[in-house]
Amino acid sequence: MDALGPQEWTAIWLSLRVALVATLASLPVAVWIAYVLARKTFPGRQLLNGLVHLPLVLPPVVTGYLLLVLFGQQGPIGSFLDQTFGISFAFRWTGAALAAGIMAFPLMVRAIRLGFEAVDSGLEDAAATLGASHLRILFTVTLPLVLPGILAGAILGFAKALGEFGATITFVAAIPGQTQTIPTAIYGLLQVPGREPAVLGLVIVSIILAMGALLMSEWLARRMSKRLGGK
Amino acid sequence: MAGPSDVEKAGRQMISIAIKKQLGAFQLDVQFEAPMGVTAIFGRSGSGKTSVVNAVAGLLRPDDGQIIVGDTVLFDRAAKVDLPTQNRRTGYVFQDARLFPHMSVMRNLAYGGTHDAERIIQILGLDSLLDRMPNSLSGGERQRVALGRALMCDPQILLMDEPLAALDAPRKAEILPYIERLRDEVQIPILYVSHDMSEVARLATTIVVIDAGHVVTSGPVGTVLSQPEAVPLLGVRAAGAVIETTVAGRLLDDGLTELSYSGGRIVLPGILGVLGQTVRVRVPAQDVILAKEPPVGISALNVLPVTITRIEHGRGPGVAVGLLAGNDHLLARVTRRSALRMELAVGQQIYAIIKATAVGPEDIGS
Numbered sequence: 001m002d003a004l005g006p007q008e009w010t011a012i013w014l015s016l017r018v019a020l021v022a023t024l025a026s027l028p029v030a031v032w033i034a035y036v037l038a039r040k041t042f043p044g045r046q047l048l049n050g051l052v053h054l055p056l057v058l059p060p061v062v063t064g065y066l067l068l069v070l071f072g073q074q075g076p077i078g079s080f081l082d083q084t085f086g087i088s089f090a091f092r093w094t095g096a097a098l099a100a101g102i103m104a105f106p107l108m109v110r111a112i113r114l115g116f117e118a119v120d121s122g123l124e125d126a127a128a129t130l131g132a133s134h135l136r137i138l139f140t141v142t143l144p145l146v147l148p149g150i151l152a153g154a155i156l157g158f159a160k161a162l163g164e165f166g167a168t169i170t171f172v173a174a175i176p177g178q179t180q181t182i183p184t185a186i187y188g189l190l191q192v193p194g195r196e197p198a199v200l201g202l203v204i205v206s207i208i209l210a211m212g213a214l215l216m217s218e219w220l221a222r223r224m225s226k227r228l229g230g231k
Numbered sequence: 232m233a234g235p236s237d238v239e240k241a242g243r244q245m246i247s248i249a250i251k252k253q254l255g256a257f258q259l260d261v262q263f264e265a266p267m268g269v270t271a272i273f274g275r276s277g278s279g280k281t282s283v284v285n286a287v288a289g290l291l292r293p294d295d296g297q298i299i300v301g302d303t304v305l306f307d308r309a310a311k312v313d314l315p316t317q318n319r320r321t322g323y324v325f326q327d328a329r330l331f332p333h334m335s336v337m338r339n340l341a342y343g344g345t346h347d348a349e350r351i352i353q354i355l356g357l358d359s360l361l362d363r364m365p366n367s368l369s370g371g372e373r374q375r376v377a378l379g380r381a382l383m384c385d386p387q388i389l390l391m392d393e394p395l396a397a398l399d400a401p402r403k404a405e406i407l408p409y410i411e412r413l414r415d416e417v418q419i420p421i422l423y424v425s426h427d428m429s430e431v432a433r434l435a436t437t438i439v440v441i442d443a444g445h446v447v448t449s450g451p452v453g454t455v456l457s458q459p460e461a462v463p464l465l466g467v468r469a470a471g472a473v474i475e476t477t478v479a480g481r482l483l484d485d486g487l488t489e490l491s492y493s494g495g496r497i498v499l500p501g502i503l504g505v506l507g508q509t510v511r512v513r514v515p516a517q518d519v520i521l522a523k524e525p526p527v528g529i530s531a532l533n534v535l536p537v538t539i540t541r542i543e544h545g546r547g548p549g550v551a552v553g554l555l556a557g558n559d560h561l562l563a564r565v566t567r568r569s570a571l572r573m574e575l576a577v578g579q580q581i582y583a584i585i586k587a588t589a590v591g592p593e594d595i596g597s
Contacts, residue, residue, distance in 0.1 A: 126329040128316040129288050130343030130384045140342075144333050 003197035022101035038116035064170025100161035115149015268436030322381030343384025428469035433596030457560030459543035459551035494557020518589035
């Protein structure tokens with residue numbers, strides 16, 4: 001991996017950090033939204049569903065631009081967060097994580113929602129007749145049974161976050177050491193003649209990371225189904 | 232049959248249900264009261280049986296009415312009472328067991344509480360299953376665990392929705408004695424949904440017959456099942472009286488058991504418990520043959536002198552005949568042609584012939 005210079009390694013570590021933070025931060029929200037969409041009926045349910053899926057169907061550049069408008073230094077949400085909590089997204093790695101999280105969100109919600117829909121609500125009824133509160137049912141029956149779905153959603157979200165390009169480059173550009181991730185680094189290197197070895201190195205790292213995530217999810221899923229009695 | 236002594240034993244009304252619910256085009260409008268013991272809700276599938284127990288458990292909210300169990304008002308539309316399911320203390324045994332697949336038998340059992348755990352585990356024979364996972368259990372074992380789980384949350388009523396319907400005959404035979412023990416040892420009322428008359432006859436004290444969302448008849452099992460007019464309501468196959476007998480002797484050499492009832496003795500195949508034990512026997516109405524003279528040279532072992540108490544003409548070719556054998560009621564179903572040819576009339580002394588093998592093992596309970 002001599003082809004990879006310090007700048008490339010920085011991009012790799014940054015990518016991992018961005019994807020990990022994006023996945024972990026959006027996972028609880030995705031689980032909650034998936035639960036609401038799978039189990040509750042309320043006015044505006046379709047609207048919420050559409051809103052969640054928007055990043056999936058919009059051109060990523062548009063999503064990135066909207067993020068820039070809303071979360072940029074001058075943006076209404078961005079300036080509020082900056083002044084109140086000192087959290088800034090503009091041209092920082094946190095912005096890359098935000099963009100990756102938003103883009104991965106619909107995929108996570110879809111996978112987790114399928115998980116919720118696969119849980120027999122009869123089991124929840126049974127738990128209620130045994131005296132369990134809604135919260136206890138959620139944490140002892142529903143969530144443990146949705147765990148494979150949550151895991152699938154998280155892996156899918158992580159892979160998507162790792163590969164996010166359009167929204168990220170639009171929102172936070174590709175500043176080496178700040179916001180340059182593997183995809184934006186590859187794109188950058190392709191603009192410079194003679195950097196093909198570095199490109200190849202990053203491509204191989206991408207493949208290794210993606211395969212690793214897939215294998216890990218397979219392994220975890222198998223362990224979990226074994227725990228449920230190996231169906 | 233359930234005489235006055237049973238009613239006294241049962242005491243006051245434990246369950247009082249009067250509910251209305253519109254379910255699409257289906258209207259449920261059910262009203263009945265039941266004493267302690269097992270109350271069977273009997274009817275064909277789609278008659279609304281499960282909706283009734285779901286309403287008691289709080290899984291289905293009635294449009295109107297009230298549900299009272301013991302001293303607790305679970306639901307009362309007028310008084311705006313609607314206890315949430317988790318506060319109703321209804322032990323519910325579902326047809327499909329609904330064990331939590333990610334928990335061991337032990338954790339399933341303890342999920343709702345550990346009330347009287349040792350005794351319940353012992354009664355239901357769950358000792359050797361505690362460390363197993365639900366997916367590794369047989370259907371019968373699953374239902375036993377589900378039953379134990381429901382009981383260990385210390386319910387004030389036990390709801391059982393066709394708990395044996397998904398099981399084959401040997402598994403049913405394996406579980407029925409456990410349910411009988413529970414009925415006799417655990418002092419809580421049981422609502423038992425079933426479309427299988429032999430189960431009902433074995434287990435129930437009270438029967439509520441439901442058809443198309445309405446109660447068509449109800450009362451003590453012995454009384455309802457021996458009413459000729461109940462035959463069309465129960466269906467020809469399900470009709471048949473239940474008589475209480477005592478084991479009087481074992482004819483071990485040919486595998487038969489002699490049972491005494493109020494009017495004499497009958498013999499049935501199989502070894503049916505110990506001497507002196509009370510045994511409930513359901514005699515299917517379609518398996519009773521009537522004769523005006525004591526028959527000679529026939530293979531049937533049981534010829535009972537009886538008095539005709541009632542003759543009920545139905546719409547079809549069949550006639551239901553109510554009979555008194557000693558103090559016990561029997562029910563026979565013969566064709567209209569036979570009834571006319573024999574000139575059957577109320578008050579006549581005739582003979583009822585019961586083939587010993589007509590009473591299957593599933594019709595005999597303790």
